Amino acid sequence: xxKNQHSEVKPLTEIQGSAIxxxxxxxxxxxxxxxxxxxxxxxxxxxxxxxEYFQPLRWGIDSLYLSYSxxxxxxxxxxxxxxxxxxxxxxxxxxxVAQLQVNDHIFEVKDxxxxxxxxxxxxxxxxxxxxxxxxxxxxxxxxKISSEYLTHKSVKEVVDDLxxxxxxxxxxxxxxxxxxxxxxxxxxxxxxxxxxxxxxxxTRSEKINQYAVKGEFSGWSIGMGSTMAARLYNxxxxxxxxxxxxxxxxxxxxxxxxxxxxxxxxxxxKRDILVQFDVxxxxxxxxxxxxxxxYATTEWLKLTIPSEGDTNRSRWAIHPLWAYLASIxxxxxxxxxxREFTAQRVPSDSRxxxxxxxxxxxFMAREGITDLFDGVEAYYRGLCxxxxxxxxxxxxxxxxxxxxxxxIKAKRFNSILNKQAAEDELTSEEYRKHSDGE
Numbered sequence: 001x002x003k004n005q006h007s008e009v010k011p012l013t014e015i016q017g018s019a020i021x022x023x024x025x026x027x028x029x030x031x032x033x034x035x036x037x038x039x040x041x042x043x044x045x046x047x048x049x050x051x052e053y054f055q056p057l058r059w060g061i062d063s064l065y066l067s068y069s070x071x072x073x074x075x076x077x078x079x080x081x082x083x084x085x086x087x088x089x090x091x092x093x094x095x096x097v098a099q100l101q102v103n104d105h106i107f108e109v110k111d112x113x114x115x116x117x118x119x120x121x122x123x124x125x126x127x128x129x130x131x132x133x134x135x136x137x138x139x140x141x142x143x144k145i146s147s148e149y150l151t152h153k154s155v156k157e158v159v160d161d162l163x164x165x166x167x168x169x170x171x172x173x174x175x176x177x178x179x180x181x182x183x184x185x186x187x188x189x190x191x192x193x194x195x196x197x198x199x200x201x202x203t204r205s206e207k208i209n210q211y212a213v214k215g216e217f218s219g220w221s222i223g224m225g226s227t228m229a230a231r232l233y234n235x236x237x238x239x240x241x242x243x244x245x246x247x248x249x250x251x252x253x254x255x256x257x258x259x260x261x262x263x264x265x266x267x268x269x270k271r272d273i274l275v276q277f278d279v280x281x282x283x284x285x286x287x288x289x290x291x292x293x294x295y296a297t298t299e300w301l302k303l304t305i306p307s308e309g310d311t312n313r314s315r316w317a318i319h320p321l322w323a324y325l326a327s328i329x330x331x332x333x334x335x336x337x338x339r340e341f342t343a344q345r346v347p348s349d350s351r352x353x354x355x356x357x358x359x360x361x362x363f364m365a366r367e368g369i370t371d372l373f374d375g376v377e378a379y380y381r382g383l384c385x386x387x388x389x390x391x392x393x394x395x396x397x398x399x400x401x402x403x404x405x406x407x408i409k410a411k412r413f414n415s416i417l418n419k420q421a422a423e424d425e426l427t428s429e430e431y432r433k434h435s436d437g438e
Contacts, residue, residue, distance in 0.1 A: 054324040055188040057254040058247075060334035061155055061289075062147050062266060063182035066162070066282060070140035071133045072170040080109065080119045080130065087111035096407035097418045102165045105343055106414045117142060123414040124345045125149045126162055130169065140170050142179065148246055152341035159282060176282045178274055183293055184266040185328050186235055186247075188256060191321050193217065193232065193263060196303070202313050203301045205229075213237060219263075222301055227272040230301050235264040243348075246338060253336050265325050267296040289330035297326035344414045 072080075079100070087098035088111045098109040100121055107121035107128070114120065116138050117129035125146050131138040149158055159176065166172050194217040198208045205223030211233070212218055219233025239245060251262060269292055274280045277295075279288045303322035310316065318326075363382065364375035384398075391401035410416035 051188075051255070052190050054191075054321065055255060055260075056324075056328060057186045057188065057251045057256055057262065058335035059185035059328050059330065060183070061150055061181060062184040063180065063268070064145045064150065064155070064158075064178070065180040066141075066143045066145070066159070066176040067139040067179050068141040068143070068163075068166055068172050068176050069174050070166075070170050070172040071136075072130060072140060074133065076169045077133055080121075083109040084111065084113075084119060092404045092408050096404065096411050099411055099417060101417055102168050103161075105165060106417045108411050108414060122345075123343045124341075125158075125343050126165070128165070139177075140172065141166055143176075148244070148338075148341065151246065151250060151338045153337065155286065177280045178282055178285045179271050180268065181274070181285060181292075182266055182268045183289060183296070183330065184264055185325060186251065186262055186264050187325070188260040188262055189321060190260075193219065193234075196319070197306070199306055200304050200319065201301065202304050202316065203230075204299075205301070227270045228296070228300060229268040230296065231264070231266045231268075233264055233266075235262045237261070238264075245348075246340070250335060250338055267293070267301075269296075293328065293330055294326070297322065346413045346415055 083098045083100060086094045087109050089095055095111075098111070100107045100109055105123050105125065107123050110120040110122065112120070114129060116135055117131050119130040121128050121130070126149075127144040127146075129142045131140060143162060145158060145162065153161075163172065163176070194210075198210070201208055201220070201222060203222055205226060205228075207221075207223050207226065209221045209224070210217070210219070211221070216237065217234075218237055219231060221229065221231045221233075223229040224231075235247070239247060248258075252258060256262065271280065274285065277288070277292075279285045279292070285292075303319040304313070304316035305319055306313075307316050360372075360375055360379050363379045364370070364372075367375075367378060369375040369378060387401060388398045391398050394401065396404070407416070407418050410418065
């Protein structure tokens with residue numbers, strides 16, 4: 001989308017106060033009960049609410065990217081340099097100690113940076129890119145916040161946690177700025193999302209696409225790759241590949257029957273549009289979520305019912321589904337928070353045990369074993385023998401070989417801090433340099 005498409009947009013406060021007169025809003029005002037709506041949408045609807053047509057389940061911020069101005073502390077930059085070199089080492093034992101503990105977080109230190117950010121640290125909460133002290137024109141940090149973490153704590157609590165991490169690493173000079181923010185609503189509906197033609201989308205973007213997975217319609221995208229974009233897609237279908245099953249219990253707590261497909265409407269706001277609305281400061285953006293949503297659903301994009309007798313698309317009637325979606329209130333609670341979350345990027349039990357049983361059952365079938373306990377015992381003996389041979393061929397002990405592989409996984413999972421080994425490595429390196437007069 002070109003910048004001139006936003007050159008005449010109204011202030012968010014004006015947009016927020018001039019939302020379209022949707023059936024949902026009219027019903028909330030008591031002036032109409034069209035489509036059976038008697039109150040503004042909430043995730044706990046009244047008995048009169050037409051949940052067959054539209055049932056909002058969750059809404060809020062799905063993706064959040066922040067930048068922080070400032071500079072790394074000298075000692076932290078030196079430590080990151082050393083840890084990055086360890087991550088690049090040939091030996092697994094060196095790679096395994098490329099970890100950085102900050103407060104309650106055990107971060108993996110990546111072996112490569114990106115662009116002007118030479119350091120990247122990551123766990124299940126944050127992916128933090130850090131610049132060098134000398135890069136005065138660059139932010140100290142550019143951070144992607146985990147979508148899953150945003151289901152566990154309020155946005156303010158999450159950003160407070162992030163800020164506390166960055167205060168340890170450097171001198172943060174101002175409140176964070178939003179580089180990208182994605183707003184969403186998850187809902188169930190008996191509306192056929194494939195029933196309208198692309199002409200029904202009235203939008204400032206020229207990019208409209210629809211998608212299918214294995215022949216099943218999966219959704220729409222509008223404006224992808226631009227400063228602003230939208231997606232309407234089958235979320236229950238998407239989580240089969242994204243493995244975001246942590247959303248399912250949250251949907252059920254909001255009234256989902258576990259059967260109907262759940263759809264998500266999502267708007268992506270990038271830096272340019274946030275700057276134009278003067279809402280790039282984090283606190284300002286947080287205070288203007290309704291304004292952003294109203295702009296997205298009433299000015300940038302609308303789903304309409306095309307009229308063959310009227311060529312002026314701006315006069316086409318708003319689709320009933322869009323009326324409900326546009327009336328979501330981001331100042332209300334968007335759903336309960338998840339009680340289960342870990343900062344560790346660990347695989348699920350089902351993933352580990354399914355893979356493990358696949359190997360064991362293959363071994364049992366090959367060996368003609370039908371009893372599981374006998375099979376596990378025989379597999380264990382065979383595995384130990386195999387690993388012992390691999391260790392011997394590599395000049396390592398059995399215990400050392402196993403410990404090394406576990407440590408590598410622990411670094412990737414953020415589950416075990418090999419802190420002592422890392423400190424020994426760095427201390428010995430400093431001692432060597434001192435002894436050599438470096």
